[in-house]
Amino acid sequence: MTESEMDVAESAKAWTTANLLKLVGRIRSNTPESEKTTNYQSGLLSVNWDKTAFPPYSAKECHDKWQKVMKKMRKVRSLPDLIAEAEEVVSKPLLHRRTHPDFPKYPCSARIDYMKKNFSRLKKKHPRLTMTEIVVKALKKYNELPDEKKDEYEKRHALERAKYWRKFDNFCKNNNLHCTRRARKAKLAAIEGLPVKPPRGGLSLFIKEHAAEKPSLGLDFFSDMKKRWRKLDATEKHEYYTRCLKMRHEYNAKLKEYLDRFDETEKQLFIKEQEIRFMKAKPLSVQRMSPREPKMPSQTLLTYFARDKMMSLARSKKRWHKLSVKEKERYKEQMHSNMEQYSENLQKWFEKLTPEEQTKYLKQKPSKLRFLDGKNKQVYDREELHLSQPSDSEDEEIIEISSEEDIWSSYEGESGEDWDMFERHR
Structure with missing residues (x-):
């Protein structure tokens, strides 16, 4: 590059008043809303200089130029500046707070509560100790308390925590915020000593x-x-x-x-x-005479199609009629395979029963005899005209599924109640 070309390039990169005003505007637009009320140093770190830069200037050149501009500015604000900001703070108070003023504060733990109440007393008793040493001493004294005394603090903490979640629920309702399932799980998990709910089935x-x-x-x-x-x-x-x-x-x-x-x-x-309740459970003394009878799968092709597509039976029925014969045949093979597996499981289960239990079972359910006889086994093929055929499968119910939350809920049907687990897969 010749000397004249270098002079032209340098003149093109010269900062004009228009370019400086453009730089100020781009810094303003690229500063996150959450950082606009923080101190200068913290706010400047959040600025994305790659997005702020504009031709012919690089990100580093824009950053360096802004630092030079700041050196020319006064560091102490005048009274008119403060009055102007005060008007904005008074008119828009929520914009100048990281936390909503009505958002409840989570109560401190039982140990911290004990430390706060005894901190002043320990400070007077040990004036030469530092703040950190007093805190360590207070926590050590808490650990040495008898269980009865600790229970009092834990009990008080549990009540304060209940008040907090009550205020939290009211805050969500008053501000049209959804109290998430995760928040409820965190609410219960935060309660020390409360047992974790086991799986439903x-x-x-x-x-x-x-x-x-x-x-x-x-x-x-x-x-x-x-x-x-x-x-x-x-x-x-x-x-x-x-x-x-x-x-x-x-x-x-x-x-x-x-x-x-x-x-x-x-x-x-x-x-x-x-919202705590005990779980329904049969007495442990009541033992089954034999393992649970295998559940018969559905004999309706539409059920397999609806479960495969994760949609309701009503929507599946409309799409089912548009399927080709080859596609329907695939679901028919799946149904036959499930019924054959069911027949094998039922025979294994039936063989483990006593002769008296076998006789009683066949009297109660004579229709199951065809699945127990391997030679004369029959599998009915019910097409669209028999969509309401019942089965005793625990997986039979098909619900509307439109999101991950619905997919989660579709596997909770063993007891008819929710089960809160596996957060990491959500």
């Missing part, structure tokens, strides 16, 4: 234990787990149901022990505020 326990195997599947994880669950035989499923029943009894016992710390009035208030 055998299927949910099966999914929880295999949750770490295939984390990369995302939404397909639940479909994969559902298919694997159906392939388990009756004995394996019965083992999961039995373990889940024991976990329910343990949860109820721990929950009762936790609630007994309160008097009757406080207990009822706590249960109402936290």
Whole structure:
């Protein structure tokens, strides 16, 4: 490059008044809203200089020029400047706060509560100790307290926490904010000593234990787990149901022990505020004579199509008529395969019954005889005219699925209630 060309390039990069005003405007537009009320140093770090830069200047040149401009500005504001800002703060108070003024403050823990109440006393007693040493001493004294005294602080903390979540719910309602499921789970998890709710049934326990195997599947994880669950035989499923029943009894016992710390009035208030309830569980002394009878899968092709497409039966019915014969045949093969597997599982289960139980079962359900006889086994092929054929499958119900939350809910049907788990897959 010649000397004359270098002079032309330098003159083109000279900062004119128009360019400086443009730089100021681009800095203003590229400063995040959340940083516009912070101090200068913090706010400047949030500016994206790559987006702020404009031809013929680079990001570094824009940054350096702004630093030179700031050196020429006075660092102390005048009274008119403060008055102008005061008018904006008074007229738009929420823009100058990181936290909403009505947002409730989470209560401190039992240990911190003890430290606050005894900090002044310890400071007077040990004037030569530093602030950090006093804090350590206070926490050490708390740990040495008898359990009865600690329970008083824990009880007070539980009540304060209940008040906080009450205010939090009111804040969400007053400001049209949705109190998320995650927030409710965090609310219960924050309560020290409160037992964690176990899975609702055998299927949910099966999914929880295999949750770490295939984390990369995302939404397909639940479909994969559902298919694997159906392939388990009756004995394996019965083992999961039995373990889940024991976990329910343990949860109820721990929950009762936790609630007994309160008097009757406080207990009822706590249960109402936290929406806590005991889980339904049959007595452990009542054992099944044999593993659970295998569930018969659906014999309706539309059910398989609706489950495969994750949509309601009403929507599936409209799309079903548009399928080709080849596509319908694929669902028919799937149905026949499931029925053959069901017949094998039923025969294995039936053989484990006593002669008296077998006779009683055939009297109650004579239609199941065709699945117990391998030679004369029949599988009905019900097409569109028989869409309402019932089955005794626990997976039969098909609901409208339009989001990940709906997919999650579609696998919660074992007990008819919600089960809050697997957050990391959500």
